[in-house]
Amino acid sequence: MKKTFQTKVLPWVIPALVLLLWQVVSSLQIVSPSLFPPPTNVFLSFWGLISSFVLFEHIQISLMRAFTGLLIGGFIGLSLGILNGWSKLSYFTFDTSIQMIRNVPHLALLPLAIVWLGIGETSKIFLVALGVMFPIYINTLHGIRSVNQGYVEMGKMYGLKGWKLFRHVYLPGALPSIFVGFRYALGVMWLTLIVAETIATSDGLGYLAMNARQFMQTEVIIVTIIIYALFGKLADVIAQMGERRALRWNPTYRE
Amino acid sequence: MLKKPVAPEPRAEETVPVNIRLDRLQKSFGAKQVLTEVDLTIQPGQFVAIVGKSGSGKSTLLRLIAGLEKPTGGQISFNGQSSDESDANMTMMYQDSRLLPWKTVINNVGLGLSGDWHNRAESVLESVGLLSYKEEWPSTLSGGQQQRVALARALIRKPQLLMLDEPLSALDALTRIEMQNLIEELQQENGFTALLVTHDVREAVRLADRILLIENGTITLDVDNYAPRPRDLSSQGMVALEKKVLSKIMGT
Ligand SMILES: Nc1ncnc2c1ncn2[C@@H]1O[C@H](COP(=O)(O)OP(=O)(O)OP(=O)(O)O)[C@@H](O)[C@H]1O
Ligand SMILES: [Mg+2]
Numbered sequence: 001m002k003k004t005f006q007t008k009v010l011p012w013v014i015p016a017l018v019l020l021l022w023q024v025v026s027s028l029q030i031v032s033p034s035l036f037p038p039p040t041n042v043f044l045s046f047w048g049l050i051s052s053f054v055l056f057e058h059i060q061i062s063l064m065r066a067f068t069g070l071l072i073g074g075f076i077g078l079s080l081g082i083l084n085g086w087s088k089l090s091y092f093t094f095d096t097s098i099q100m101i102r103n104v105p106h107l108a109l110l111p112l113a114i115v116w117l118g119i120g121e122t123s124k125i126f127l128v129a130l131g132v133m134f135p136i137y138i139n140t141l142h143g144i145r146s147v148n149q150g151y152v153e154m155g156k157m158y159g160l161k162g163w164k165l166f167r168h169v170y171l172p173g174a175l176p177s178i179f180v181g182f183r184y185a186l187g188v189m190w191l192t193l194i195v196a197e198t199i200a201t202s203d204g205l206g207y208l209a210m211n212a213r214q215f216m217q218t219e220v221i222i223v224t225i226i227i228y229a230l231f232g233k234l235a236d237v238i239a240q241m242g243e244r245r246a247l248r249w250n251p252t253y254r255e
Numbered sequence: 256m257l258k259k260p261v262a263p264e265p266r267a268e269e270t271v272p273v274n275i276r277l278d279r280l281q282k283s284f285g286a287k288q289v290l291t292e293v294d295l296t297i298q299p300g301q302f303v304a305i306v307g308k309s310g311s312g313k314s315t316l317l318r319l320i321a322g323l324e325k326p327t328g329g330q331i332s333f334n335g336q337s338s339d340e341s342d343a344n345m346t347m348m349y350q351d352s353r354l355l356p357w358k359t360v361i362n363n364v365g366l367g368l369s370g371d372w373h374n375r376a377e378s379v380l381e382s383v384g385l386l387s388y389k390e391e392w393p394s395t396l397s398g399g400q401q402q403r404v405a406l407a408r409a410l411i412r413k414p415q416l417l418m419l420d421e422p423l424s425a426l427d428a429l430t431r432i433e434m435q436n437l438i439e440e441l442q443q444e445n446g447f448t449a450l451l452v453t454h455d456v457r458e459a460v461r462l463a464d465r466i467l468l469i470e471n472g473t474i475t476l477d478v479d480n481y482a483p484r485p486r487d488l489s490s491q492g493m494v495a496l497e498k499k500v501l502s503k504i505m506g507t
Contacts, residue, residue, distance in 0.1 A: 153323060154353040157346065158408070159367040168366065172357040249357040249392045 037219040042226075045219040055208075059227065062193060062204040065121065069128025070189050074182070077133040081140025081181075085174070086166070091141075098137060106130045107195055119200040124193065131192040132185035139181025143174030176250065179243045186235045190228060272299035272448045273333050273343045273415040275320065281328030282315055289315050291472035293329070297465075302442055302449045304463035306456060306500065311469045313452040317418045320450070321347055333416075345416040346409035350424055352401035354393040354408075361389040364408045372411065379411045380404075383437065399430035403437070410441060417442070419451040423458065435461055439484065456504070460497045461486055468503055476503050 019039055026038035033041065049055035080098065084091040106127060117123035147170050155169045197206020205224050212220035247253040280293040289312040297303055305313050318324045320331060322338060333343040354363045364376040380386045383403040393401055402422055409417055419438070423431045439462055442449050453459050459466050460480065468476035478499065482492055 150349065150351060150353050151355060154347070154349070155355075155367070157321060157323065158412075164367065168358075169355065172355070175357075247357075249394065251394050 034216055035218055037222065042219045042222045045217070046223045046226075049220070049223060055223075055227075058203060058205050058208045062197065062206070063231075065124045065197075065204065066128060066189050066193050068121075069125045069192070070132050070185065072125065073129030073132035074136050074185065076129070077136030077181075077185075078140050078178070080133075081137045081178075082144060082166075085141045085144025086170070095141075098134075102134045102138075106134075107192065110196060110199060113196075114200050119202070123200060124196045124204075127196050128189055128192045131188040135184040135188060136178070136181045139177045139184070140174060143177025143181075144170055146177070147173035176247055176253075179239070179247070183236060183239050183243070186239060187232070190232050190235075194228060270344065270413040270415050270445070270447065272446050273345070274299045274335070275416065275448065275450075276330075276332045276335075277320075278330040278332070279328065280316075280319065280326055280331065282312070282319060282324065283327050288472055290319075290469075293469075293473060295467070295474060297448060297450070299334075299448055300446045302451070302462060302464045304451045304453055304459035304466045305469060306453060306459050306466065306504065307469035308504065309454075312472060313469055314420055316469065317347070317420055317450060317452060320416075321345060321418060343415050344412060345418065346412055346414040347418045347420065348402070348405050348409050348422040350421040352393070352398075352405040354401055354404055356393050358393075359389065360385065360391050360393060360396070360404050363393060363404055364411055366408060368411070375411055376407075379407045382410070382441065383407045397430075399426050399434065402426065402434060406434075406438070406441070410445065413445070414447050416448045416450065419449065421452055421454065424454060431458075436485075438462065443484065456497055456500050457488060459500065460493055461488055466496075466500055468500065470504075476500065 023039050026033060026036050037045075046055075080094065084095055109130070110123075110127060113123040113126055117126055151169050151173060152165070155165050160168055193204075194206055197204045198210050199206075201207045201210075205227060209221045209224040212218075212224070244253050275295070275297040277293050277295040280290060280295075281288070282290040293316065305316065307313050315324065319326050320338075331338040333341040336343075354360075355366065358366065361373070361376050361380065364380060365372045377386060377389065380389055383406055385400060385403050385407070388396060388400065388404075393404065396404065405422070422438075423434050426434060435458060438449075438451075451459070451462060464480055466476070466478050466480060467474050478496065480496060482490075482496075486493060488494075488497075
């Protein structure tokens with residue numbers, strides 16, 4: 001009973017208080033409600049956006065960008081990480097170059113991406129892919145390289161080599177680290193999308209926010225921020241569930 | 256079903272223990288000579304204990320025999336065949352169990368096996384007394400239980416040669432005695448050649464048919480131990496043997 005209070009109720013006390021305070025302060029009308037709308041207005045505007053289906057269109061397009069970018073960047077990062085962790089030759093061929101690109105903040109490439117790829121889907125997906133690639137690459141590489149050599153030797157002794165050695169020893173050994181990279185990459189994914197969509201776009205959540213800014217619809221801006229937060233949290237929760245399931249052999253991931 | 260003659264796969268026929276011959280075996284790491292000259296013949300089915308101070312090259316010797324390191328000089332042969340051509344079936348047990356933590360107990364036992372190994376895995380788990388743990392994760396087992404699983408993993412392949420690199424040194428005294436009994440029993444039953452590296456001279460005297468001491472890169476003591484099994488460590492012959500080996504190690 002006490003435990004459920006601690007885990008289920010307690011985390012929500014502060015958000016609830018903040019919401020309450022927000023409602024009270026904004027209803028005092030110290031600042032104009034169009035700049036600082038009360039939560040009730042935000043909720044009404046949220047409802048309006050949902051019932052007119054406008055919101056879904058924008059969410060859909062944003063999610064499509066996010067996941068396409070994640071898929072492409074994640075695949076490249078994972079493959080390069082595995083390849084460079086597996087083969088010294090590949091590591092010395094590619095790693096320095098990858099690290100050099102990594103040191104450029106990928107959002108700094110936004111203007112270049114627009115010039116080269118236009119303001120269509122490609123430039124956004126490109127930036128998301130670029131952003132998520134590095135954390136996944138680094139953590140996969142680290143995971144593969146730090147697999148206990150004792151397991152590797154044992155595996156070889158017991159006749160594992162090539163793909164079997166990878167599948168039974170290297171990959172599961174690296175998985176905790178790969179998940180760390182993946183969850184970090186999810187954060188990068190949203191961040192990149194938010195920035196890319198607010199600057200160069202004609203649809204998506206970021207566009208919705210920027211459009212609302214022009215018409216001083218502060219509550220719509222807040223709605224989009226909340227949606228970003230919700231999706232960010234949702235993605236992380238799903239990733240965490242996957243992590244728990246995949247790593248249930250590891251006492252650290254068992255409750 | 257297609258059966259390829261891959262080395263670590265267990266054969267259908269009875270396993271024949273292997274005869275090992277080391278001929279002027281040398282190993283150095285860079286300028287550091289670890290084994291200067293090792294000449295040794297081990298009879299099939301013999302239980303050999305290797306003792307020696309830390310850093311004397313005991314693990315290196317096992318790793319050479321296992322083919323995990325290449326010798327810098329000399330020859331290793333199994334049943335008269337050089338080690339490159341031989342498909343002698345050997346397995347190894349380590350001080351840490353090296354069970355893969357992401358595989359259940361039974362899947363650890365069946366690691367790298369193909370075909371239908373589940374029944375065999377169950378019976379070998381039964382022989383180490385852990386059948387009821389077959390679906391557990393290794394991390395939930397005690398150190399002694401983990402070593403039993405490692406032993407099961409080594410035995411399911413019906414090895415001709417089992418190498419044991421201080422497999423019991425991380426266990427408490429009682430568990431260690433239990434494990435010694437188990438290893439002795441299973442070796443007597445299956446008849447494989449056994450090479451046990453240990454720091455514990457009593458353990459060597461207790462288990463081995465033959466005790467080797469490695470010092471300065473070579474074998475400086477080689478004694479047979481014909482005492483009948485099960486052995487009584489407090490008997491005169493056992494005590495004398497233990498003293499003899501110990502005093503040689505200590506240089507007294
Ligand atoms: N891969 C290696 N590279 C360089 N030196 C090594 C390597 N493996 C072993 N050595 C050296 O060889 C010597 C013998 O090592 P080995 O592990 O065989 O000793 P050991 O008798 O098993 O010792 P212990 O009883 O502590 O396990 C040590 O001095 C060690 O530093
Ligand atoms: Mg050693």
